[in-house]
Amino acid sequence: MGKIMHDYISDYIRNLIPEHDGILKELEEYAKENHVPIVHKEMAKFLEFMMQMKRPKRILELGTAIGYSATLMALNSNANITTVDRSEEMIQIAKENIKKFGLENRIEVLNGECIDVIRSLNEQYDIIFIDAGKGHYEDFFNESLRILKDDGIIIADNVLFRGMVATDELLKRRKITIVKRMRKYLDMVSNREDLTTTVIPMSDGIAITTRRQNNE
Ligand SMILES: C[S@@+](CC[C@H](N)C(=O)[O-])C[C@H]1O[C@@H](n2cnc3c(N)ncnc32)[C@H](O)[C@@H]1O
Known part of the structure; x- marks a missing residue:
């Protein structure tokens, strides 16, 4: 679990979220038993919320694993x-x-490097969910903008990476490159004038970015 919040707050928020049953529960149990990383419970609820709010028609997900978050998004949209x-x-x-x-017939699974697949796509997406290759978010993001609808949203998971992105005190030597690149990603999406980004210190850190609309 990422140390990005006081434990009592994380525990409180986590306990507010009802447990899944059925196929999502089955996938959660498989992931736990087989040590497959899937989105945390809070991120799953956040994605569920985004499905209701945005009512997306087309979603691109980077990082499938066993298909848990893809299934969750499909069931909620x-x-x-x-x-x-x-x-x-x-x-x-x-x-x-x-x-x-x-x-x-709702979820298409593609095998390949994210960057190559993004470059090969030509459809326009309402939501692009980045949950793969923590050291490459900036590249994924830059390539993704071409296929993001004007009012589309890019959601990036793990942006605080167990708190290491926010403070060197938690930084592990072998993670330095990933952490530096994640900081660069967050600086870029936070400071570009054509974008607006909010970083949520929940789960392992979530960044949501959209294009700034011209309100004239
Ligand atoms: C955290 S898991 C995805 C979890 C999934 N979104 C879920 O919550 O159910 C990350 C996945 O990304 C894949 N991955 C990592 N780097 C990648 C890359 N550069 N291109 C394609 N896949 C990548 C890994 O094989 C892994 O299965």
Whole structure:
């Protein structure tokens, strides 16, 4: 669990969120037993909220793993979802899960490096969810802008990375490159005049970015 908030606040927020049942619970248990990283409970609730608020038609997800967050977004929207992962093992498990839940006509799973897949896409997306390759968010983001609708949203998970992004006191030597790049990502999305970004210190840190609309 990321140390980005006082434990009593994290625990309180987490306990407010009802447990899932059915297929999401099944995937949560599989992920836990097999040590597969999936979005935290608070991030799952945040995505659920975004589905209701934005009513997306098309979503791109970077980082499929076993298909948990893609399934969660599909169950909470009418969107068609494209999800990308470079691990063939994960892709196979995700495809099996998605088929088992009858979501194969809503969720398309692509095998490849995120950056190559983003460059190959030409549809326009309402939401792009970045949850892969923590050291490469800036590249993913820059390539994603081309395929983001004018009023689209880019959601990035793990941007505070267990608190290390916010303070050197928590920084582990082997994570220095990722942390420096994540700080650069947050500086960029926070300071570009054509964008507006908010960083939420929940889960492992969430950054949401959209284009600034001209209000004249
Ligand atoms: C945190 S997991 C995704 C979890 C998923 N979003 C969920 O909550 O159910 C990150 C996944 O991204 C994949 N990945 C990491 N770097 C990648 C890259 N550069 N291109 C494609 N996939 C990548 C990993 O194989 C891993 O399965």
